[in-house]
Amino acid sequence: MVYFVGAGPGDMELITVKGMKVLQNADVVIYTGSLVSGNILAYCKEGVQVYNSAEMDLPEVIEAIQQGVDQGKSVVRLHTGDPSIYGAIREQMDELGKRGIEFEIIPGVSSFVAAASRVKAEFTLPGVSQTIIITRKEGRTGSSEGGKLSELAKHRASMAIFLSVQSIGQVVEELLTGYDEDTPVAVVYKATWPEEKIIRGTLKDIAEKVAEEKIDRHAQILVGDFMGSEYELSKLYDASFSHMYRRGKE
The missing domain is CATH 3.40.1010.10 (Tetrapyrrole methylase, N-terminal domain)
Known part of the structure; x- marks a missing residue:
């Protein structure tokens, strides 16, 4: 077998x-x-x-x-x-x-969820994003189906970018066509490995920070307001919200 x-x-x-x-x-x-x-x-x-x-x-x-x-x-x-x-x-x-x-x-634990765990973030936050885009910059394997970073950025969803940190400057340039320059970004090098590094910033400064750390491979790029401070509380645990397992309180 x-x-x-x-x-x-x-x-x-x-x-x-x-x-x-x-x-x-x-x-x-x-x-x-x-x-x-x-x-x-x-x-x-x-x-x-x-x-x-x-x-x-x-x-x-x-x-x-x-x-x-x-x-x-x-x-x-x-x-x-x-x-x-x-x-x-x-x-x-x-x-x-x-x-x-x-x-x-x-199946196994993917590096994009491992990276989220290391920055202590939740990809899907009420009032922020209910969509996760998993992608990579175009490379030797060809282009994605309607999936250029500049086009995906227009959704302003939570994004996990694989295999692209070596082109962080170009990645930022494409993302700025949809996200604001103050959008939070985290680059997680070798998530969960002993040599793990976490670089936090925004689209305005992340390329410079990554260059300073000389990271050009083995890193996840996480992008989106899910790493910000503003979000709505979930209805799941709202005391007034009823569902099949619990009756809401008035």
Whole structure:
């Protein structure tokens, strides 16, 4: 059996219990060494065969999986965060499907929610934003479907931007087409890792602050008024609000 497992954002305790158990029983582990903390391999049993996919291309990854399956071994393909977000797993799953290899996906904690936890923020605040946009700046993988940052910024939603901190100046320029320059921004480098750094600012000054810290990779850019101080209280816990579990007080 093959398992695609989300390793979480960095802290080895943020893998799910299910993911940890599968990893503990794995005979073969193919992990994204450029992004996944090697510490998580401490869960693996003695004698496990480990591949670092940062040094492999797609055919090599698939061949390693195939060899493990042919030998009746349990194979774990370990991805950073949650594999469904910028995990490039579709192409792997399609190849396994062609070969008749069964697989299962075990979700993980994505870096964008880990980053929100580290800045102690809630993406969805009443009266502020009920929408989260997860995106990245256009790069070698091509443009998004109607999703240029300058167009997405017009929604003024809470935003988590992956894989873009190396172009923070251009990111800010595009965001300013929709957000005000005093919109809060947080850049979280390696959220939950020991070397984590959090840089707070606004669209007016965040590029300069990031440049001073020399951060050009492995960072989430969080943007939006959800990190501000103004919001409305939730109706969920409003004493006068009735729902199926509680009658409101007059």
